[in-house]
Amino acid sequence: xxxxxxxxxxxxxxxxxxxxxxxxxxxxxxxxxxxxxxxxxxxxxxxxxxxxxxxxxxxxxxxxxxxxxxxxxxxxxxxxxxxxxxxxxxxxxxxxxxxxxxxxxxxxxxxxxxxxxxxxxxxxxxxxxxxxxxxxxxxxxxxxxxxxxxxxxxxxxxxxxxxxxxxxxxxxxxxxxxxxxxxxxxxxxxxxxxxxxxxxxxxxxxxxxxxxxxxxxxxxxxxxxxxxxxxxxxxxxxxxxxxxxxxxxxxxxxxxxxxxxxxxxxxxxxxxxxxxxxxxxxxxxxxxxxxxxxxxxxxxxxxxxxxxxxxxxxxxxxxxxxx
Amino acid sequence: xxxxxxxxxxxxxxxxxxxxxxxxxxxxxxxxxxxxxxxxxxxxxxxxxxxxxxxxxxxxxxxxxxxxxxxxxxxxxxxxxxxxxxxxxxxxxxxxxxxxxxxxxxxxxxxxxxxxxxxxxxxxxxxxxxxxxxxxxxxxxxxxxxxxxxxxxxxxxxxxxxxxxxxxxxxxxxxxxxxxxxxxxxxxxxxxxxxxxxxxxxxxxxxxxxxxxxxxxxxxxxxxxxxxxxxxxxxxxxxxxxxxxxxxxxxxxxxxxxxxxxxxxxxxxxxxxxxxxxxxxxxxxxxxxxxxxxxxxxxxxxxxxxxxxxxxxxxxxxxxxxx
Amino acid sequence: xxxxxxxxxxxxxxxxxxxxxxxxxxxxxxxxxxxxxxxxxxxxxxxxxxxxxxxxxxxxxxxxxxxxxxxxxxxxxxxxxxxxxxxxxxxxxxxxxxxxxxxxxxxxxxxxxxxxxxxxxxxxxxxxxxxxxxxxxxxxxxxxxxxxxxxxxxxxxxxxxxxxxxxxxxxxxxxxxxxxxxxxxxxxxxxxxxxxxxxxxxxxxxxxxxxxxxxxxxxxxxxxxxxxxxxxxxxxxxxxxxxxxxxxxxxxxxxxxxxxxxxxxxxxxxxxxxxxxxxxxxxxxxxxxxxxxxxxxxxxxxxxxxxxxxxxxxxxxxxxxxx
Numbered sequence: 001x002x003x004x005x006x007x008x009x010x011x012x013x014x015x016x017x018x019x020x021x022x023x024x025x026x027x028x029x030x031x032x033x034x035x036x037x038x039x040x041x042x043x044x045x046x047x048x049x050x051x052x053x054x055x056x057x058x059x060x061x062x063x064x065x066x067x068x069x070x071x072x073x074x075x076x077x078x079x080x081x082x083x084x085x086x087x088x089x090x091x092x093x094x095x096x097x098x099x100x101x102x103x104x105x106x107x108x109x110x111x112x113x114x115x116x117x118x119x120x121x122x123x124x125x126x127x128x129x130x131x132x133x134x135x136x137x138x139x140x141x142x143x144x145x146x147x148x149x150x151x152x153x154x155x156x157x158x159x160x161x162x163x164x165x166x167x168x169x170x171x172x173x174x175x176x177x178x179x180x181x182x183x184x185x186x187x188x189x190x191x192x193x194x195x196x197x198x199x200x201x202x203x204x205x206x207x208x209x210x211x212x213x214x215x216x217x218x219x220x221x222x223x224x225x226x227x228x229x230x231x232x233x234x235x236x237x238x239x240x241x242x243x244x245x246x247x248x249x250x251x252x253x254x255x256x257x258x259x260x261x262x263x264x265x266x267x268x269x270x271x272x273x274x275x276x277x278x279x280x281x282x283x284x285x286x287x288x289x290x291x292x293x294x295x296x297x298x299x300x301x302x303x304x305x306x307x308x309x310x311x312x313x314x315x316x317x318x319x320x321x322x323x
Numbered sequence: 324x325x326x327x328x329x330x331x332x333x334x335x336x337x338x339x340x341x342x343x344x345x346x347x348x349x350x351x352x353x354x355x356x357x358x359x360x361x362x363x364x365x366x367x368x369x370x371x372x373x374x375x376x377x378x379x380x381x382x383x384x385x386x387x388x389x390x391x392x393x394x395x396x397x398x399x400x401x402x403x404x405x406x407x408x409x410x411x412x413x414x415x416x417x418x419x420x421x422x423x424x425x426x427x428x429x430x431x432x433x434x435x436x437x438x439x440x441x442x443x444x445x446x447x448x449x450x451x452x453x454x455x456x457x458x459x460x461x462x463x464x465x466x467x468x469x470x471x472x473x474x475x476x477x478x479x480x481x482x483x484x485x486x487x488x489x490x491x492x493x494x495x496x497x498x499x500x501x502x503x504x505x506x507x508x509x510x511x512x513x514x515x516x517x518x519x520x521x522x523x524x525x526x527x528x529x530x531x532x533x534x535x536x537x538x539x540x541x542x543x544x545x546x547x548x549x550x551x552x553x554x555x556x557x558x559x560x561x562x563x564x565x566x567x568x569x570x571x572x573x574x575x576x577x578x579x580x581x582x583x584x585x586x587x588x589x590x591x592x593x594x595x596x597x598x599x600x601x602x603x604x605x606x607x608x609x610x611x612x613x614x615x616x617x618x619x620x621x622x623x624x625x626x627x628x629x630x631x632x633x634x635x636x637x638x639x640x641x642x643x644x645x646x
Numbered sequence: 647x648x649x650x651x652x653x654x655x656x657x658x659x660x661x662x663x664x665x666x667x668x669x670x671x672x673x674x675x676x677x678x679x680x681x682x683x684x685x686x687x688x689x690x691x692x693x694x695x696x697x698x699x700x701x702x703x704x705x706x707x708x709x710x711x712x713x714x715x716x717x718x719x720x721x722x723x724x725x726x727x728x729x730x731x732x733x734x735x736x737x738x739x740x741x742x743x744x745x746x747x748x749x750x751x752x753x754x755x756x757x758x759x760x761x762x763x764x765x766x767x768x769x770x771x772x773x774x775x776x777x778x779x780x781x782x783x784x785x786x787x788x789x790x791x792x793x794x795x796x797x798x799x800x801x802x803x804x805x806x807x808x809x810x811x812x813x814x815x816x817x818x819x820x821x822x823x824x825x826x827x828x829x830x831x832x833x834x835x836x837x838x839x840x841x842x843x844x845x846x847x848x849x850x851x852x853x854x855x856x857x858x859x860x861x862x863x864x865x866x867x868x869x870x871x872x873x874x875x876x877x878x879x880x881x882x883x884x885x886x887x888x889x890x891x892x893x894x895x896x897x898x899x900x901x902x903x904x905x906x907x908x909x910x911x912x913x914x915x916x917x918x919x920x921x922x923x924x925x926x927x928x929x930x931x932x933x934x935x936x937x938x939x940x941x942x943x944x945x946x947x948x949x950x951x952x953x954x955x956x957x958x959x960x961x962x963x964x965x966x967x968x969x
Binding site for chain 1: 324327504506507510511512539540565566567568569570571572573
């Protein structure tokens with residue numbers, strides 16, 4: 001399916017070899033630029049925190065891709081990088097606060113947590129002792145990529161998340177939370193956004209803007225949260241291009257409870273430039289079908305639906321991230 | 324969408340100001356009566372237990388709205404009103420039994436619990452000590468509307484619910500349980516009807532008729548319970564008018580496992596008379612679409628589907644509540 | 647609906663009495679053979695472990711039904727039959743290993759667990775002491791059909807399941823797990839396939855091929871597991887003929903994430919020969935609709951979809967069970 005779509009863009013034969021030949025014969029950054037251009041992306045919000053040795057840095061990416069870019073800071077990456085400098089968890093969390101503030105000062109427009117990959121999303125406050133012991137073990141433990149320890153478990157990930165939430169409020173930036181589908185690291189049973197309830201009902205976090213990423217198959221639950229909490233937003237990024245027909249159905253389901261002012265457009269594209277284009281097309285088609293259903297049932301009229309589509313595709317994100 | 328529907332009823336322009344003008348210029352109870360009449364409601368089952376200072380009493384409502392009405396008793400409201408009279412939880416629960424029996428004697432046709440708003444629906448028997456201590460705290464605690472304490476937590480809500488279930492069996496009335504979507508008070512993660520299993524498998528509760536209200540997004544789970552337990556019923560009241568296109572889809576999904584003899588029609592309309600009409604229309608349309616699908620797939624023929632629709636819209640409720 | 651389908655096969659009037667008369671007037675095994683023949687079943691995988699006094703044995707079934715048959719061993723039935731011979735749980739589990747190996751030597755092609763009926767599917771290792779005590783109680787407890795004790799609870803069912811998983815790897819046969827809908831014995835809240843995670847991430851179980859049976863309403867979760875774990879497969883057997891319109895929808899939903907090489911065709915038919923035919927038809931129709939959607943959205947072209955259908959209907963099972 002991706003093959004057909006790419007072939008249509010490049011005007012080549014719809015076969016894998018034809019696409020690969022074309023790719024090999026193109027100057028890489030120009031090839032990528034072409035795909036991005038076709039995806040009609042006006043501005044990109046990028047999380048560089050999963051960086052692998054051969055990934056581009058934020059700077060390299062900016063010079064390679066001529067589309068305005070803003071950064072999203074990956075909380076756990078920042079936090080892992082600070083473990084060696086701090087002997088006690090309180091100091092470490094303070095260090096994280098400072099680093100997040102500095103990132104935002106330098107232009108980052110949001111913080112993203114991948115706690116679902118490292119622990120459960122059913123948030124709770126561990127005892128200070130649990131956290132202290134887990135932190136001591138972390139400092140002594142094995143090192144991963146970049147020589148940093150790998151953060152894991154509720155005793156560290158939850159206090160970190162609560163701390164980041166406080167800091168997001170103070171800095172005025174949204175907190176993105178990976179929910180639902182992901183890769184093997186994650187226990188899907190523990191990744192429902194409903195587990196974030198402490199951030200939503202505790203007065204202490206009033207004003208926190210939460211963005212639920214991916215969400216599938218908990219998209220109805222996410223849509224419910226968007227409908228009752230004024231500051232919760234969602235996207236279906238991974239779902240739409242991974243679950244395909246059912247990803248599009250998930251968007252129709254989500255638009256039941258989720259107000260169109262709360263749904264965001266995102267592709268979760270990263271390494272492969274092809275994904276930028278294909279995922280963008282699939283998101284738009286899924287959105288068109290979902291809004292079509294809403295019009296058919298007489299809930300919105302056509303101009304309202306067009307306006308809703310525009311907001312999902314850019315207006316909502318512009319307002320949320322103050323772009 | 325509600326605007327269009329109301330304008331069609333009143334023959335005015337489909338704009339919010341036009342409706343509001345019309346509303347202000349009408350005598351309130353006449354305006355409400357008109358909307359109720361158009362909703363083609365034959366009989367109403369009303370829960371007056373969420374009463375606010377300016378709510379009508381059951382009596383006032385009966386004289387204002389010329390549609391036969393029967394009462395549903397809200398368990399937690401009754402129970403809160405009895406706390407001050409009883410020093411020990413056993414006495415309090417006995418008092419609740421007596422009050423429920425009296426309400427039924429006076430014409431109430433069912434008991435409704437909003438335990439999902441006050442604790443988890445994953446039912447368990449707390450220890451007597453937990454209950455005793457929680458009850459003592461409740462009696463000393465702050466007072467809410469009407470000067471009554473606010474019931475909360477499993478240690479009190481679950482024994483109350485188990486007691487009410489026993490009493491429902493004895494009195495021969497159904498127990499309605501709020502499940503799934505609701506407002507901020509509720510933790511959606513804890514409101515699946517599957518948590519009611521102790522009431523369904525313990526022989527002690529044989530003969531209990533359970534009505535699962537709202538259910539979304541746990542409507543497939545609710546439909547499953549309806550399919551395996553002879554005395555379980557469900558409705559999708561809030562879902563259909565809150566989730567709109569997806570509420571209608573939820574009804575199609577529920578009619579997979581839920582026998583049409585177990586699905587009930589309900590609107591959950593309360594304060595705004597407009598909701599009575601709009602929710603009634605949406606329920607009927609959702610039902611029509613769902614039954615249409617069943618006919619299309621050759622599962623029912625048309626006369627059977629019409630009969631099924633009739634039962635959902637009134638026959639099932641008449642039989643269940645012995646109206 | 648079943649009536650119409652059976653009448654179409656037999657050329658009789660589409661009424662229940664007409665079908666029943668025809669049935670009474672037919673020689674039973676010939677009647678059953680006719681239905682099986684019409685279901686176009688090429689080979690059957692049968693679990694004889696739920697045997698009731700009047701059930702056919704594997705041998706009797708083989709001679710009555712002229713379709714090639716292979717056996718699936720029901721883990722809990724085997725294990726219950728061995729309790730009296732072993733005083734300690736370790737010995738009992740060793741006995742189970744030997745019995746499974748012997749069954750496979752005699753031609754069984756898979757092991758099936760109904761742990762969901764006897765405990766939770768949220769797998770965990772109980773302490774040796776819990777298991778020891780539960781086993782002692784089991785040996786002293788009441789006897790069920792066949793004079794065997796009834797296995798129940800995590801302390802026994804989970805170690806049994808982990809043991810069977812090891813043995814499946816060693817024997818090179820898949821482990822089937824009943825997930826999702828079933829009967830009253832089961833707590834649906836505890837039967838999500840996501841609870842099987844320890845079998846999927848622990849290196850110890852590398853190479854284990856897992857088949858998730860039924861799955862509904864956790865079919866999206868099951869499909870997710872199929873998409874990220876190379877050795878996980880699923881079917882929607884009970885769902886399609888119990889949930890009818892919504893069973894077919896569940897297949898469309900499952901084909902979002904589940905690769906077509908991982909979806910299996912199954913009917914879960916047992917006692918009533920009519921179910922073999924009707925369930926087979928419904929499975930095929932649901933599959934056709936689901937693949938139709940995939941073609942419509944341009945994800946597969948028609949020849950690819952036909953090939954995918956062929957694999958679901960037989961190729962996948964042939965490869966998985968090495969038939």
